[in-house]
Amino acid sequence: MSNDLKLALVVSDSIKAQEGAGPLRDAHDWVPAGEAEALVVLGGDGFMLHVLHEMLDKNWIRPCYGINLGTVGFLMNKNSHKRTIAERIGRARKIGVRPLEMRAVTQDDDEFSFYAINEVSLLRETRQTAKLEVKINGKVRMAELAGDGVLVSTPAGSTAYNLSANGPILPLGCNMLALTPISPFRPRRWKGAILPDSAEVEFRVREPGKRPVSVVADQKEIRDVRDVRISTARDKELTLLFDPGASLEERIFAEQFQA
Structure with missing residues (x-):
């Protein structure tokens, strides 16, 4: 330079x-x-x-x-x-x-879009366990993940919240994402997954009225979400x-x- x-x-x-x-x-x-x-x-x-x-x-x-x-x-x-x-x-x-691009729809049908450089996290809002359906590229991979939440991390963010949640450290340039559960209850032994960064990850909140969930893209939070879609923003x-x-x-x- x-x-x-x-x-x-x-x-x-x-x-x-x-x-x-x-x-x-x-x-x-x-x-x-x-x-x-x-x-x-x-x-x-x-x-x-x-x-x-x-x-x-x-x-x-x-x-x-x-x-x-x-x-x-x-x-x-x-x-x-x-x-x-x-x-x-x-x-x-x-x-x-x-970065990741996060698109969320709330229970009131409001739509939001934010970028995340480290990770996008879905977190339970109350003492009730969050229940999430997990889709990868449009296919349901997990009908119900129950726990405190889940996150999707970039390699740059893999040593931050992702590592604290026992997720894997990803080398830069690996073109992968970490999908990491946060205090999972069911399936209890599931440790998460490593996905290609070309994958589109979707979460649907099950019982959103009873079990409200928020989504956080780095420092920006949206509460009471119903659906969240995450993909890599290659053009950014x-x-x-x-x-x-x-x-x-x-x-x-x-x-x-x-x-």
């Missing part, structure tokens, strides 16, 4: 990010986001997801180089001053991330930039060998 790339600086409102932005503001000739060829994002993973979602919503997609001034920083690079920001981006490796591929040797792919490998 060229060192004379037009860059925009996007900073989280957190105190840590605002203070960390000080040295960077005078270290480069920044341009407005609308004129930029790439964005430098200062903050944590949550803020990076916020920026990526804003780009998806506006259909204005640019490569993003994150600098971790948050907590975990799984999607970010280390905050280092050994090289200039232009040099770091010039050496950065590109990683493509395909995002690009994250990582320092050599510290890519998202390497972090996913590392997660699989932690004691």
